[in-house]
Amino acid sequence: MIRRTLREWQRIGYGDDDTTIPPAEADRIAAIAARSSFAGRGGEGVLEHGRKGLRARGVVGVIAAPGCQLEILPKIEGLGEHETTDEALRRRLIHMLAVVHDLRIDAGSLAQLGWQKDTILELLIRLFCARLMEAVRMGLPRRYVDHADDLPALRGRLDVTRQFSRHAVAPQKLACRYDDLSSDIALDLPPINRAIHSESLFS
Template identity: 30%
Template sequence: MNPALRAFEHTPVPITALPTATSLGLDEVERLEAVCLLRPGLCEFGRHSVRFAQYCGVLCIGERILEILPKIDRTDRTDRTDRGTADAAPAHDMLLRMLRVVHDLPSPPLGSGSHDLIRSPLIELFAGRFLAETMRLVKAGLLKSYVSRAENSATLRGRIDWPRHLRANAGRQDRAWCEFDELTHDVAVNRILVLALLHLRDWLVAPTSIRLWHELMAAFDGIAPARRDEIERLCLDRQSRRYAAALKWARWIIEGLSPSLRAGAATAPALLFDMNRLFERYVAIKLARQAPPGWAVECQHDDRHLARVLVGEQGSSPAYRLKPDLLVRRADRIVMIADTKWKRLERDRYGRVRPSTDDMYQLNAYATAFQECGELVLIYPCFDGLAADTLETTMRYELAGSSGSQSRRVHVAAVDLMDEVLRVRIGSSGDVLRRLAA
């Protein structure tokens, strides 16, 4: 397998006639353009470079894997391969940490020291999690189930299918068409894991992963790979629920490493994650887990509108539905409205952070619609030692026609993604967020 090409979000990757260790070849760019038709906004094409947006993960681009990582430092390092490799360690760690929380995946059972994170491509880390989860199932005992079978057998089993037997075995006494139930490992959940293992075969490099792959294939010997319709129809029951984490990785691997992608088909891969959505869900889950009793964190609350359309002389209908990312309640009272922003905060000359105009306009709409709530927060990721000398930033909306007591405070917060507990690293960010993310 050719080595993976590593890129960072919002950072340009050069385009050259032939692929190199740090650039995309023309054939790879054509495949990338085909994927962009189904995944709009994945990247922007320039004359001599490609700049990736907020999607992170892995993507097949022919004979190579392209891995796109979160950009967590402030410098462009596209011409420094050694530095880009070093930056991959915390980026890998952060992305995997967020995926574990949002998609309810277990903590990594394999070693995840910085040395391994620096040297391993992202597909190898994804594969390691899947292989380890699958090996855990093998050691605990693979699921078995009774499956109905029919065959022209020399031994009587179950019951004879007389119409079929008479058609196939007229005049023969050594054979009988039998229908019977057989207890077997060849069931849908195991077949899906086999299909994912086969997709991984060409992309593993680390000797540990290759050895584990061979051990698993031996454990699944005699089990056929799944068909597409089996994956789509699968529903887990009480017995198969322990397969949930492994099957989640398996589905991502099957979609992201599909052979049709390597052949150039325009299939949108499932191993790319929208960091805006991932960050929003990560913050919501963490705050909900840390919330005191009697508090609740809601996502995408959508029962308010910004305006009403006048209908006739007295009637009206709601328009411009508002969906704040996070809404925090204490009992029945809304105590905080928050929007998460997967963006890099910048400091002004006074050492304060300044959200963009669009971010402030959006929060102003929430302040207008949720006038019973006086605390609004913009939540950003904290990268790159930004918290060291940054001053707290709090602003105030003056609502038209309101007194000073009716003004709305806007707090700007940056949260640490490298800790098990979600903590505010910039600003006190108001009483509510301070209590939820101490």
């Protein structure tokens, strides 16, 4: 897997070393970026696909194509900073996403993430998996669900209206209404699910 990291408005040339990107992979990345809703009419709102290389524009996130990923980090430098590391920029971007999408991320989870080697997308996936494991350990949510069924013995309470309209001729069945504790319920997905399930960080 070829992984490259740029910052907004930074350029990467074509080539085969770690500071460049192979032309075939660059073409695939540029084609996907051109289909983004942020690409605009010319298709270069996310990336400029030039003769000598790719240039990031003012959109941040991860563009993933088969066999390659291009991470675009924001230029968020604090007062007096000149050489901000990619790790620091990823931390700031994750923090901004957490604020915007109301993601509850604790300091312990952040400390365990691979800020140097993982892209933003991989960091978000790790956070999602950690939150999912916490939810699984607490057990599946359950709720009492109302049921209406015709049974040979009374369960819950008798539905008198249905009993005398449907079973007046065949009283061997009882029209029952009862509550049953079930884990097969609709869930309100927390914001982190919506963030991870989106098609890309550009949507």
